[in-house]
Amino acid sequence: MALPFPLSDLLVILPELILSELALGILLWAAVVKRERERALAWASLASLAIAAALLPVAASFAGELPRSAFGGMIALDGFSLFFKALTLLAAAVTILFSLRFVGTSPYPGGEYYALLLLTTVGMMFMASGTHLVSIYVALELMALSQYVLAGYFKQETKSVEAAAKYFVLGAFSSGVLLYGLSLVYGATGTLSLGGVSAALEAAPRSTLLMVGVVLVACGMLFKVASAPFHVWAPDVYEGAPTPVSAFFAVGPKLAAYAIFARIFFDGFGPRSDDWAPVLAASAALTMVVGNVGALMQTNVKRLLGYSSIGHAGYALLGLLAYRAGGAAGQPEAFGLWAILFYLTAYLLMTFGAFGLVVLLEAKGYATESVDDFNGLWKRNPLAAGAMVVFLLSLAGIPPTAGFVGKYLLFSAALKAGWPALVVLGVLMSAVSLFYYFRIVRAMYLVDGEGEVRWREEPAVAVAVGLCFAGTLAFGVLPQPLIALAKSCLLP
């Protein structure tokens, strides 16, 4: 019996394959490792991520001409997916650096934690390259299930378990809604491959069944990227989950969800974009307002960053809407898309940076971090305070930071695509965001007192935050290399 696929298809998924094997290896190793040597597991996980990252270009070169479809059209390797895979690997690596002491000093085993982190990364990587709704769905569930466990990993902390319960119920519910939408799409088009759906939409007349399906899929996706009106879970989960995990949740799953959002809606439902674009636009507007206004009232730093990440989800939706910017066939159409790639990279750097400083707060006890903890940080550690200011400026979108360039690119793409009202709203909301970001700056520089943030306790976190700091500034001053990279990833 012949194999159903050429063996070379395995090379296309080489990074995922190796990473999942290494994750299983770490799981086995965790069974025999001594407690005091447990840190080695973290380093091994980091090494596994590095190996997977190094294999990305190898897989690309083996694959030959991109985009390379594999396993009968289940997944495809292209520049877009490579970019997202690199980002998710980076996100997982930073999370491990954050987790070293956090998990190491907790009474919970580290092996399963790191293995689950690697497996959720595998899920995200498969999501980034999925071109068939079945493979996208199964990969999404692989990612989500590991994350439910990670959210509740600190199982004697009530907040952690509550966060897991909330995340689980809303995650499973949104998956159900998404699936129901997919089933209607299947009924209306007779296929589940994105190319097939798109072709069927081109050919078929407008169908209400499909519209309902697309709207339900959109609802499910908006849940996953924490956009209004389906955002309520995000601040609760970010507050309750272990802080390194919260940082990961704010970045990793969102990256992967944006990747499949773009794939499903442009490669799949693209021919019907006139129907669903207004829905996305409404959600983007609502998300920007809800996220930024909601953040104004928060005193807990993790909740504040959670609301701010909702606001950022709204900006990123603008980028999705602007995918069509340009109009002419070929590369100008991708303008909105590479703006998203740049923006998400900047978002990764600045969000991880800000969360990294929050990780240092945990010395005080589980999930009790408030803005006051930053009081007088400037006197005790000018370096940390300065880094935080840069991250906050970047989140607010002020030059010379990567956040500014990203927002600028997104907004100009949205203008080109014909959403001026949304851009005005976005700029207004960025101004609102200054208020709450400034509260942290005020605490650090203007309020006297002994806050709880200590520095230098954790070299691993310091290294990770330093990297984010360097990236945020570097891509703010010199955005060209990253823009060029994002562009080159999108061009065939």
Added chain:
Amino acid sequence: MITLAHFVGLSFVVFTIGVVGVLVRRNLLTVLMSIELILNAVNINLVAFSRQLGDLTGQVFSVFVIIVAAGEAAIGLAIVLSLYRLKSSVNLEDAAEMRG
């Protein structure tokens, strides 16, 4: 004759009951069961469309949905257990230590 509309109508009814259950009930166990109802509604749809189109994709997808439902139930119930150990309750509203 049983038509596609029969199955799709039934599936929609079950879907709505499941959604209402998730929104209305506070007992985590019942909420989990309501989510299972939603997934069952999806499967009825998939199988019905598969029958209509004479295409096996729907049936295969429904097998995947069943696999995922089983995994989700395992994790969901484990979360319920750990919540119960901490709070002696499986009510979602009791889990409101955090401000909404």
Added chain:
Amino acid sequence: MEPGLFFFWLFSAVVVVGAVGVVVMRQPIHSALFLLLSFLGVACLYVQARAELVAAVQVLVYAGGVMVLFLYTIMLVNVKRQRTERYLHRQAVPALGFGFLFLLVVGGVVVNEARALAGKAPAADPAALATTVIGSETVLGNTQAVGWVLYRDYLLPFEIASLFLLVAMIGAVVLGKRTMERFD
């Protein structure tokens, strides 16, 4: 009424009664029993829709595996206390209204569309769901047909699903284990 349609309505009634029971019953154990009823009704419908393998998997995995999980958890959780606890969420009434509206409006649209689809073309020949061509051979039977599609065209999602189940196992152990001792 033709027998097929009669049985369809019978099973549908079982499914809907089960589903309603899950949502309205106060005791989780009663909900679970109604859920079982619903699962079995759905399995019967699958047989009617020519999805014999899915029906078998439904009985084995849902009615067998998932139900046992639910019953186990209900057993471990002290159910008597539930009686005194709040039954409905604060937003129950608007949610019910929304559900009803959703059912009438969107449900009406969806069913209408499905009717139109069914009107355009009758259901495909059931043989299509039970035939596979492997090379020059034609194989009959729904199980074989689904199996071939699953392991040939959907091999990659199948493998991802195996990772998914592994994560479910690790996660259930990590979360469910009672003791906190990490080593030895």
